[in-house]
Structures are given as structure tokens and as C-alpha cells.
Amino acid sequence: MRASLIQIGVNPDESIEARRLRAASLVREQRGADLVVLPELWPVGAFAYESFATEAESLDGPTYEAMSKAAADAGVWLHAGSIVERDPDGPLYNTSLVFSPDGELARTYRKIHRFGFDQGEAVMMGAGEELVTVRLPEATLGLATCYDLRFPELFRGLVDAGATVLVIPAGWPARRREHWTLLARARAVENQSYVLACGTAGTHAGVEQAGHSIVVDPWGEVLAVAGPAEETLTVDLDPAKVTETREQFPALKDRRLGLPAPGNRR
Numbered sequence: 420m421r422a423s424l425i426q427i428g429v430n431p432d433e434s435i436e437a438r439r440l441r442a443a444s445l446v447r448e449q450r451g452a453d454l455v456v457l458p459e460l461w462p463v464g465a466f467a468y469e470s471f472a473t474e475a476e477s478l479d480g481p482t483y484e485a486m487s488k489a490a491a492d493a494g495v496w497l498h499a500g501s502i503v504e505r506d507p508d509g510p511l512y513n514t515s516l517v518f519s520p521d522g523e524l525a526r527t528y529r530k531i532h533r534f535g536f537d538q539g540e541a542v543m544m545g546a547g548e549e550l551v552t553v554r555l556p557e558a559t560l561g562l563a564t565c566y567d568l569r570f571p572e573l574f575r576g577l578v579d580a581g582a583t584v585l586v587i588p589a590g591w592p593a594r595r596r597e598h599w600t601l602l603a604r605a606r607a608v609e610n611q612s613y614v615l616a617c618g619t620a621g622t623h624a625g626v627e628q629a630g631h632s633i634v635v636d637p638w639g640e641v642l643a644v645a646g647p648a649e650e651t652l653t654v655d656l657d658p659a660k661v662t663e664t665r666e667q668f669p670a671l672k673d674r675r676l677g678l679p680a681p682g683n684r685r
């Protein structure tokens with residue numbers, strides 16, 4: 420199973436329309452891959468809070484249009500990263516779009532953990548409430564977005580739902596790059612799953628992006644890692660390796676669920 424991660428640059432000198440066209444063309448160049456992944460909020464920029472409301476899109480908006488065509492033209496499964504979704508009956512959401520190779524919108528995922536503490540996304544957007552997996556012929560994708568990476572229980576939920584490849588689009592800042600790499604590897608090791616973590620390059624809203632998109636196998640080996648600049652990583656995954664790892668080192672079977680809360684035992 421061939422996966423391509425497009426670590427696109429998000430910079431203020433490029434319009435959103437121009438970036439959309441460029442992203443679509445980069446996706447088309449990945450013909451031959453099985454799965455292509457774009458990062459979080461690449462049209463507007465994950466930290467461009469002041470533009471969230473004006474650039475919010477519906478689920479059939481301009482990014483949907485461009486990515487649906489690109490997926491069909493390339494004949495790939497496309498995790499098109501996320502958009503600022505305008506829900507006509509609710510708040511904004513940070514919503515990922517996954518297209519099948521015929522360009523159909525197969526699944527959407529609303530980011531569950533919103534970043535910013537008491538500002539930015541955390542106050543401007545609604546929180547997703549649903550775990551999402553996507554069945555591909557060779558693997559089951561478990562979806563998460565950026566800050567979700569810090570919450571291991573979400574990934575356990577995805578594994579319990581059958582995920583074998585954890586896909587994490589992000590707009591991760593350069594100043595916390597070590598956390599990004601460390602957490603991506605940890606999620607792969609503890610869940611005995613592939614991790615495809617795709618970040619952005621460039622600087623927007625004054626926040627330098629980490630880049631360093633990374634692909635980790637179910638044993639925790641780093642199969643590929645990008646530099647800080649715009650780059651596409653292409654990696655061959657072996658879906659059987661997930662089963663082999665889980666059988667040969669069956670730590671997931673040793674989980675102790677449902678233990679009682681701490682008592683007063685001395």
C-alpha cells in the first residue's frame with residue numbers, strides 16, 4: 420500500500436485559491452499511490468484565527484470541489500486534510516474530508532480536541548463528538564487531527580474500532596517539533612499501528628510550522644521523515660505488518676480494562 424504525504428507550504432504570499440489549485444495539482448501528481456494525505460487547515464492556515472469565519476466552507480464548498488476532482492483524476496483515496504467547516508445550524512468545525520478514488524466524499528471527521536486553551540480554535544470552533552474510521556481495501560484508517568495526537572485514549576478507541584493506520588493531519592508549530600515526533604512514534608508503538616502524520620511547511624499568522632511529516636511503522640521504526648520545507652513523502656506500507664506485530668508481541672491483549680477507581684487501601 421503506497422501512501423503519499425503532501426507537506427504543503429502555507430504562507431501569506433499565496434492566496435487560498437492559488438494554494439487550492441496547487442494542492443489539487445500535487446494530488447494529481449500522486450497517481451499510482453493508494454492513499455494521499457494533506458495536512459490540517461492547509462487552505463486557510465491552522466493559526467490564521469482571524470480568517471476562520473470569513474474562509475469557512477460548507478462540506479460541498481470550494482475545497483470539496485477541488486479535492487473531489489483531484490482524487491478522481493489521480494484515482495487515489497484522498498485524506499484531503501481539514502477545512503474550517505461552516506455548519507449552517509451550528510458553530511464552525513475543524514473538519515477532515517476523505518474521498519474515495521471515484522471522488523465521492525467517503526467520510527468526514529470533526530477534530531475532537533480543540534487547540535488554544537482559552538483562545539483561537541478552542542473558543543471559535545465546536546468539538547467533534549465521534550470517532551471515525553475508514554475502510555480501505557488494504558487497511559482501516561483511524562482519523563485524528565493535530566492536537567488530538569496528545570490524547571492516547573482517542574487512539575485506543577480507534578484501534579478498538581479496527582484501525583490499523585492512524586492518519587494525523589496537522590498544523591504543528593516548529594517550537595514543539597520534538598513533541599510531534601515523539602508523540603507520533605509513541606502512538607505507533609502503543610497501538611501497534613502505522614502512523615501517517617502530515618504537517619504543513621512555511622509560516623502563517625506569525626507561527627513557523629514544524630514540517631517534519633513522519634511515517635512510523637507498527638514497531639515504532641521511522642520509515643520516512645520530511646524536512647521543514649514543502650515536500651512530499653512517499654512510503655510503501657505493508658498492511659500485514661500490523662497483524663504480525665500484534666501477534667508476535669501481543670501487548671494489546673494484556674490491557675486491563677474496567678479497573679475500579681483508587682480506593683483507600685493502605
Ligand SMILES: NC(=O)CC(=O)C(=O)O
Nearest residue numbers: 534565566590591592595
Ligand atoms: N495546533 C495544534 O492543534 C496542536 C499543537 O500545536 C500542540 O502543540 O499540541
